[in-house]
Amino acid sequence: MSDTQSKMVAALNLRERPPRPSALQAVMTFIWRSWRKTSGNAAYLAIDSIIFPAVFLLIFTYLFGGAISGSTGNYLQYLLPGMMVYTVTTMTVYIGINLKTDIERGVFNRFRTLPFWQPAAIIGTMAINLISFAVGLITTLGLGMLLGFRPEAGWFGVLLSMLLVMLYAFSFSWIFACLGLTVRKTESLTTMSYLVLYPLMFTSNVFADTSTMPDWLGPVVAYNPVSLASASARALIHGTAGTAALTTTLISLGCIIAVFMPLAFQLYRKKSK
Numbered sequence: 001m002s003d004t005q006s007k008m009v010a011a012l013n014l015r016e017r018p019p020r021p022s023a024l025q026a027v028m029t030f031i032w033r034s035w036r037k038t039s040g041n042a043a044y045l046a047i048d049s050i051i052f053p054a055v056f057l058l059i060f061t062y063l064f065g066g067a068i069s070g071s072t073g074n075y076l077q078y079l080l081p082g083m084m085v086y087t088v089t090t091m092t093v094y095i096g097i098n099l100k101t102d103i104e105r106g107v108f109n110r111f112r113t114l115p116f117w118q119p120a121a122i123i124g125t126m127a128i129n130l131i132s133f134a135v136g137l138i139t140t141l142g143l144g145m146l147l148g149f150r151p152e153a154g155w156f157g158v159l160l161s162m163l164l165v166m167l168y169a170f171s172f173s174w175i176f177a178c179l180g181l182t183v184r185k186t187e188s189l190t191t192m193s194y195l196v197l198y199p200l201m202f203t204s205n206v207f208a209d210t211s212t213m214p215d216w217l218g219p220v221v222a223y224n225p226v227s228l229a230s231a232s233a234r235a236l237i238h239g240t241a242g243t244a245a246l247t248t249t250l251i252s253l254g255c256i257i258a259v260f261m262p263l264a265f266q267l268y269r270k271k272s273k
Contacts, residue, residue: 020115020116021116021117022117023117023119023120026116026117026120026124027117027120027123027124027127028124029116029120029124030120030121030123030124030125031124031127031128032124033124034098034124034125034127034128034129035128037098048091048094048132048136049091049132049135049136049139050135050136050139052087052090053083053087053136053139053140053143054139054140054143056083056086056087057079057080057083057140057143057144057147058143060079060083060207061075061076061079061147064207065079068207068208073148076144076147076148076149077149077150077238078209078234079206079207080140080141080144080149080237081161081230081233081234081236081237081238082204082205082206082207082230082233082234083140083144083206084137084140084141084161084162084165084233085165085168085206085226085229085230085233086201086206087136087137087139087140088133088136088137088165088166088168088169088172089169089172089197089200089201089226090197090201091129091132091133091136091169092129092169092172092173092175092176093176093190093193093194093197094129095125095126095129095173095176095177095180096176096177096178096179096180096181096189096193097180097186097189097190097193098125098180099122099125099177099180099181100180100181100183100186100189101186102125103180103181104186108121108268112269118265118268118269119265119268121268122177122264122265122268126170126173126174126177129169129173130166130169130170133165133166133169133170134162134166137162137165137166141158141162151237151238152237152238152239153236153237153238153239154239157236157237157238157239158237160236160237160241161233161234161236161237164229164232164233164236164249165229165233167250167253168225168229168253170257171253171254171256171257171260172225172256174256174257174260174261174263174264175196175256175260176193176196177260177264178260178263178264178267179192179193179196181264181267181268182267200224200225200226201226203217203220203221203224204221204224204226204227204230205221205222205224205227205230205231206226206227206230210222210227225252225253225256228245228248228249228252229249229253231245231249232245232246232249
């Protein structure tokens with residue numbers, strides 16, 4: 001009998017009921033579970049966090065940079081902070097897919113019968129994705145530096161910019177978590193996610209300055225959450241950040257979390273396979 005089996009037999013033979021795990025213990029357990037799943041799919045992690053960010057940065061810089069800014073070097077200075085936001089935004093879709101996969105397999109139905117703090121099942125699944133976001137940001141920034149990008153605010157500005165983008169990715173993830181807990185099929189989830197994602201991404205200032213857009217479109221784009229995050233990241237990394245703009249961005253991200261995090265927990269409690 002293996003050591004693990006021996007421990008399981010010993011636990012089953014206990015006469016006393018084991019103590020209920022704390023909320024932190026439950027969250028850490030689900031972080032460990034998510035990490036095991038992620039490490040078992042290292043190839044997919046590399047594709048999403050390393051290969052895709054590198055490919056998209058090269059495509060937008062060298063295919064569109066000259067046409068948009070007249071110089072790939074100038075365009076890279078504008079584009080890279082926005083590409084950091086673009087990278088993590090595309091990765092948030094997988095939050096909903098992972099949750100939906102567990103639901104379809106009946107895993108979450110089993111979790112709901114166990115005596116632990118139930119939101120830990122979602123929080124732990126969400127938290128591990130911060131690693132993927134960080135890897136994607138480091139890849140984008142590292143390649144940008146190799147191509148000639150230079151942060152005018154230095155490494156402190158880079159750090160602040162990355163923290164802001166991580167907060168943005170965390171807040172945006174709750175939207176796709178709600179979608180994952182709402183739709184009936186994974187195929188429908190993918191379609192709905194991209195119906196939400198692409199209009200937000202391509203009506204933003206990630207790729208082009210809003211001053212070049214029509215008067216009727218500019219204000220819409222300027223207050224797009226993707227645009228707010230991109231503009232603030234760009235300002236932090238180049239040392240032009242203003243208090244009012246940063247405050248607006250942080251408030252908008254806080255509102256997303258305040259609305260969609262409780263909604264995700266409510267949907268999870270009511271969800272049936």
